[in-house]
Amino acid sequence: MLFLSSKEVLLIFLIIYLHGVMKKINKNAANGRVLNVTEEQKNVLNGSFMESAGQVSTLEYLDLSDNQMRGALPDLALFPSLRELHLGSNQFQGRIPQGIGQLSQLRILDVSSNRLEGLPESMGKLSNLESFDASYNVLKGTITESHLSNLSSLVDLDLSFNSLALKTSFDWLPPFQLQVISLPSCNLGPSFPKWLQNQHNYTVLDISLASISDTLPSWFSGFPPNLKILNLSNNQISGRVSDLIENTYGYSVIDLSSNNFSGPLPLVPTNVQIFYLHKNQFFGSISSICQSRTSPTSLDLSHNQFSGELPDCWMNMTSLAVLNLAYNNFSGEIPHSLGYLTNLKALYIRQNSFTGMLPSFSQCQGLQILDLGGNKLTGSIPGWIGTDLLNLRILSLRFNRLHGSIPSIICQLQFLQILDLSANGLSGKIPHCFNNFTLLYQDNNSGEPMEFIVQGFYGKFPRRYLYIGDLLVQWKNQESEYKNPLLYLKTIDLSSNELVGGVPEEIVEMRGLKSLNLSRNDLNGTVVEGIGQMKMLESLDMS
Known part of the structure; x- marks a missing residue:
C-alpha cells in the first residue's frame, strides 16, 4: 500500500485541478471555440x-x-x-x-x-x-x-x-528529426547552419534574427513536403529565391524580409497566406502576380526596387487584408481592381510615382488605413472617403498634386486619428466640422494600435500573426517614420496648401489632438480663443 505525506496529497490535488482546467481549455480549442478565462477561472x-x-x-x-x-x-x-x-x-x-x-x-x-x-x-x-x-x-x-x-x-x-x-x-549530425524548429534571435551564423540538411520532417522553420550572413546553399531548397512556416527574416542572406519557394503547395507563411535577396518577383506559392519580401533588393515588374492561384491574407513587397505599372488583376485576391507596396518605383495609374478588395483593412502605396486620379475604394468598407502619400496623384479628394470608409483611422494623401477644397463629408470619419493632407494644392476654407472626429475630441491617450491579426494555418488550428504597420508623418518639425504610431499620435496636418480664411473655432474642441500643423497656407484672422483647452497638444505650427 502506498502512503503519501500531507504535502504530497495537497500537491497532487492541486495538479489534478489544474489538469482539469487545461483539459477544458483544450477541449474548447479542439471544438473551434474560444474560452474566455475569467478571473474566477484563473489562478x-x-x-x-x-x-x-x-x-x-x-x-x-x-x-x-x-x-x-x-x-x-x-x-x-x-x-x-x-x-x-x-x-x-x-x-x-x-x-x-x-x-x-x-x-x-x-x-x-x-x-x-x-x-x-x-x-x-x-x-x-x-x-x-x-x-x-x-x-x-x-x-x-x-x-x-x-x-x-x-x-x-x-x-x-x-x-x-x-x-x-x-x-x-x-559535419555534426543531430540525433533527432525535428517537426518544429523555432530559433529566432539565436545566433546561428555567420554561415548557414549545415545541420539543417539532415532535417527532413519539419513543418515550421524559423531562423529569423539569427546573424546569418551567407548565400543560400543549393541544398537548402529541398524542403520537407509538409513545411508550412518558413521565416528567414532579419538576416543578411543573399541569392535568388525563385527555386526556394516556387512550385511548392503547402506553405502557409513565408517571411524573407530584411535580407539581401535579389532578382524578379517569384511566383506567389499556392495556398500561401502570409507572404513577406519587404526590405530586400527585388526588382522589375510584379505582373507575374496575375499568375498566382492563391489569395494571401497579407502581402508586403515594400522597400524594394520594383517598377512599372501595377497589374490590374487584384480582384482575384479577395482575401487580402493587408497590402503594402510602399517605397518602390511603381508608376502609372492605380488599378481599379484594387477597389474590389472587400476584405482590405490596410493599403500602403506611399513613396512611389503613381499618377492620375484615385480609383474608387467605396467597396472596401473595412478599410482602416489608406496611405497614398508621396506620389503624383491629381484630382480632388473624393466624397466616398467620408461616406463609405467609415472605419478609417489613418488617411494620408500627403505630397501629391490634389486640388479643390477639403470636402466636409470627411468629418463623418469618427474613428480618424491621423489626417495628413499636407503638400498638395488644396484651396478653400478649412471645414468647421472637424470637431466631429470623435477620437480627436476625447482628451485622453486612448488610441488603437496600428496592427492587424492575420491568419496562417498549419496543422489543425490557425496561428495568429500580427502585422504592425508604420507611417511617415511630420511631427514637431521633423519628418519621421513611426512604427505602430496609433497608440499615441493624434494629428492633423494641412500644411503647405493654398487654404484661405480663418482657423475654425471648432478646432479648440479637439482636446485629444496632439499635433496641429496649418503652416504655409494663406490663412488670416486671429488665433482662435480657447486654444488653451487643447491640453494634450504638444506641437502647434501656424508659421
Missing part, C-alpha cells in the same frame, strides 16, 4: 516554488504555468518520475538546475516566458524528451553538441527570443 499563485516539498517520487504531471511564481527552480531530481513539466509564464529566475538530467522519463518541458538565464549540459541526457520550449527568457551563453547529444526523441524545439548561440561542428 494567480505566487511565491517560491516547492521550497520544502521533499521528494515527490510518484508525480508524473506538474503544471504551474500562467501564475506569478518566482525565485529559482528547485532541484528537479526531487521529481524523478516526471513525464510533463509545465512552468511557462511565471517569473522564475536563475539557471535550470543540473538535476534536470535525472528526469529520464521527461517528455515535455515548458519553461517559456520566465527570466531563466542558463541551460545545463545535463539537458543532453533526456533521451525521451519530445518537446522543449524555453522561449522568451533571458538565456545566454552557447549551446553545444553536448546539450543535444542524446535528445533522440526530440521533435519540437523552441528557443525563441533569447541571447543564445548555437555552435556545432560543420
Whole structure:
C-alpha cells in the first residue's frame, strides 16, 4: 500500500485541478471555440516554488504555468518520475538546475516566458524528451553538441527570443528529426547552419534574427513536403529565391524580409497566406502576380526596387487584408481592381510615382488605413472617403498634386486619428466640422494600435500573426517614420496648401489632438480663443 505525506496529497490535488482546467481549455480549442478565462477561472499563485516539498517520487504531471511564481527552480531530481513539466509564464529566475538530467522519463518541458538565464549540459541526457520550449527568457551563453547529444526523441524545439548561440561542428549530425524548429534571435551564423540538411520532417522553420550572413546553399531548397512556416527574416542572406519557394503547395507563411535577396518577383506559392519580401533588393515588374492561384491574407513587397505599372488583376485576391507596396518605383495609374478588395483593412502605396486620379475604394468598407502619400496623384479628394470608409483611422494623401477644397463629408470619419493632407494644392476654407472626429475630441491617450491579426494555418488550428504597420508623418518639425504610431499620435496636418480664411473655432474642441500643423497656407484672422483647452497638444505650427 502506498502512503503519501500531507504535502504530497495537497500537491497532487492541486495538479489534478489544474489538469482539469487545461483539459477544458483544450477541449474548447479542439471544438473551434474560444474560452474566455475569467478571473474566477484563473489562478494567480505566487511565491517560491516547492521550497520544502521533499521528494515527490510518484508525480508524473506538474503544471504551474500562467501564475506569478518566482525565485529559482528547485532541484528537479526531487521529481524523478516526471513525464510533463509545465512552468511557462511565471517569473522564475536563475539557471535550470543540473538535476534536470535525472528526469529520464521527461517528455515535455515548458519553461517559456520566465527570466531563466542558463541551460545545463545535463539537458543532453533526456533521451525521451519530445518537446522543449524555453522561449522568451533571458538565456545566454552557447549551446553545444553536448546539450543535444542524446535528445533522440526530440521533435519540437523552441528557443525563441533569447541571447543564445548555437555552435556545432560543420559535419555534426543531430540525433533527432525535428517537426518544429523555432530559433529566432539565436545566433546561428555567420554561415548557414549545415545541420539543417539532415532535417527532413519539419513543418515550421524559423531562423529569423539569427546573424546569418551567407548565400543560400543549393541544398537548402529541398524542403520537407509538409513545411508550412518558413521565416528567414532579419538576416543578411543573399541569392535568388525563385527555386526556394516556387512550385511548392503547402506553405502557409513565408517571411524573407530584411535580407539581401535579389532578382524578379517569384511566383506567389499556392495556398500561401502570409507572404513577406519587404526590405530586400527585388526588382522589375510584379505582373507575374496575375499568375498566382492563391489569395494571401497579407502581402508586403515594400522597400524594394520594383517598377512599372501595377497589374490590374487584384480582384482575384479577395482575401487580402493587408497590402503594402510602399517605397518602390511603381508608376502609372492605380488599378481599379484594387477597389474590389472587400476584405482590405490596410493599403500602403506611399513613396512611389503613381499618377492620375484615385480609383474608387467605396467597396472596401473595412478599410482602416489608406496611405497614398508621396506620389503624383491629381484630382480632388473624393466624397466616398467620408461616406463609405467609415472605419478609417489613418488617411494620408500627403505630397501629391490634389486640388479643390477639403470636402466636409470627411468629418463623418469618427474613428480618424491621423489626417495628413499636407503638400498638395488644396484651396478653400478649412471645414468647421472637424470637431466631429470623435477620437480627436476625447482628451485622453486612448488610441488603437496600428496592427492587424492575420491568419496562417498549419496543422489543425490557425496561428495568429500580427502585422504592425508604420507611417511617415511630420511631427514637431521633423519628418519621421513611426512604427505602430496609433497608440499615441493624434494629428492633423494641412500644411503647405493654398487654404484661405480663418482657423475654425471648432478646432479648440479637439482636446485629444496632439499635433496641429496649418503652416504655409494663406490663412488670416486671429488665433482662435480657447486654444488653451487643447491640453494634450504638444506641437502647434501656424508659421
